[in-house]
Amino acid sequence: MRVSVAIDRRPEIADPEGTTILRALKELGFGEVASVRMDRVIHLEVDGDDPDEVKRRVEEMCKQLLANPVLEDFVVTVDP
Template structure:
């Protein structure tokens, strides 16, 4: 079963990667770019056809490895 996990930094948490890109764009004279934020999307292929079990497993994997719960939020999308 295919799963997409959208991981976003919480709005109140600074995004150093986005800030670095923002500075690079300003150096190239793109002065009208007000903000850059960079999120990640994790695509998983899980060998299990039960959406409920997959959802439970994905939540556990997010808590253990995929997401930093202090800085980030996530939404998991199960493609049934």
């Protein structure tokens, strides 16, 4: 099964990469950009038959390795 994990920094956590991109876009003439956040998506291919069980296992992977629970929120989506 294909699984996507969207990992976003929490809103109150600074995003230096996004801030740098915002400044660069303005210097290139894209003055209409008000904010930029850079986040991650992890695409996994996981063996399994039960979407609920696959989702539960991937959430466990997030807690143990993929995400930093202090700084980041994650959303696991099992593709149909």
